[in-house]
Amino acid sequence: DLWRACQTKDEPIRDWVKLAVTRSRLSGDPAVFWLDENRAHDANLITKVTDYLKDHATTGLDIQILTPEAATKLSVDRIREGKNTISVTGNVLRDYLTDLFPILELGTSAKMLSIVPLIAGGGLFETGAGGSAPKHVQQLVKEDYLRWDSLGEFLALASSFEHLAQTTGNARAQVLADTLDRATGTFLDNDRSPGRRLGTIDNRGSHFYLGLYWAQELAAQSDDAELASQFGALAQTLADNEDTIVSELLAVQGNAADLGGYFQPDPAKAAAIMRPSATLNAAVDSL
Structure with missing residues (x-):
């Protein structure tokens, strides 16, 4: 024991x-x-x-x-x-409860955000894996499909920006938090989480749509003109090329994926697997 x-x-x-x-x-x-x-x-x-x-x-x-x-x-x-x-x-019971209640209500811990404030003023912003992480990796290696749901990570990132804004007075961090929060709402409204089967978007498709919606929110907001200017062109490019990008992301599914290692993937090989859309890569790299 x-x-x-x-x-x-x-x-x-x-x-x-x-x-x-x-x-x-x-x-x-x-x-x-x-x-x-x-x-x-x-x-x-x-x-x-x-x-x-x-x-x-x-x-x-x-x-x-x-x-x-x-x-x-x-x-x-x-x-x-x-x-x-x-x-x-206490923290042990907290960990149990933040898994139990989301699973009862939502069927998964991946859609749950857990915020743990720290004594010195920092914070831990956590989310669940939505199931067995090894199974996710095994499916990726077998058929190049990653069903990991990053919704909780999107929520955690927005909360991290908000915490930074509140503790340091960083106005730009608050803009990033607010726009990401609205983008995540659009993400949910359009059900852009991984479909969990071949032929539907996986984690990479989810990240594309989150990026599209976030860029659109940043371009539309009026609190930070510089951010609006920086992301306006990207938002338009992503929207104009949505069909092409999704097609490129779906095209790689069904084949074995070589990560160059299980516990220690090769960075170059992993990057190639996780960024299979040349159109999306070019748009992001142009920022």
């Missing part, structure tokens, strides 16, 4: 409580600490949480401490009502 022990330090607990209060205040949603007073570890945490909550303005906020069973029932009941609930947990 594998057994893992954890050390829970005071500084992270203080930051954890601060984060819970901040998220509840910003969203207006209730925050629930998943802690069981009958567990020695949790009992100590409850003492600290109760004490550190006094350091924050919690008037008007709904902050509760419930056992995992009670917290699960409350969260699921609220989900049925279309309401959000902030789960305040």
Whole structure:
């Protein structure tokens, strides 16, 4: 058996409580600490949480401490009502929940964004693999089709830009975040995720459409004239050559793909596999 022990330090607990209060205040949603007073570890945490909550303005906020069973029932009941609930947990349980609920709701973890703020001000922006990553690679090697769904990565990238904008005041990063968010909405409206079978777009096709929609949003926005000018021509080129690019991306499917290695692919060979459209490559390289 594998057994893992954890050390829970005071500084992270203080930051954890601060984060819970901040998220509840910003969203207006209730925050629930998943802690069981009958567990020695949790009992100590409850003492600290109760004490550190006094350091924050919690008037008007709904902050509760419930056992995992009670917290699960409350969260699921609220989900049925279309309401959000902030789960305040440790990292191991957080990892479980960010897989469980997306799979229940969406059938995959690849369409889920998980944001983990760090004590020093940074952040981790994560997404699931949407299944078994080795199976994805095996199919790519066998028939040059990569069904990996990058939607969560697109969401994570937008959130990363937004975090950068908020922490540094970088206005251009906010423009990139806003336009990517709208582009991802168009991506979803048009169902540009991999079709999961030969003859439909795969991960490479998804990236083309995300690039097309993002370039169009950047060209159309008026908050940054330089960005609009830079991406206007690219947006037009991608739109004009959509059929050609998709045809070039589909044409390579069905044949074995040589990556030059499984755990350590050859960079040149991998690049050739992942960039099979000469038209798309020329458009991107012209930026």
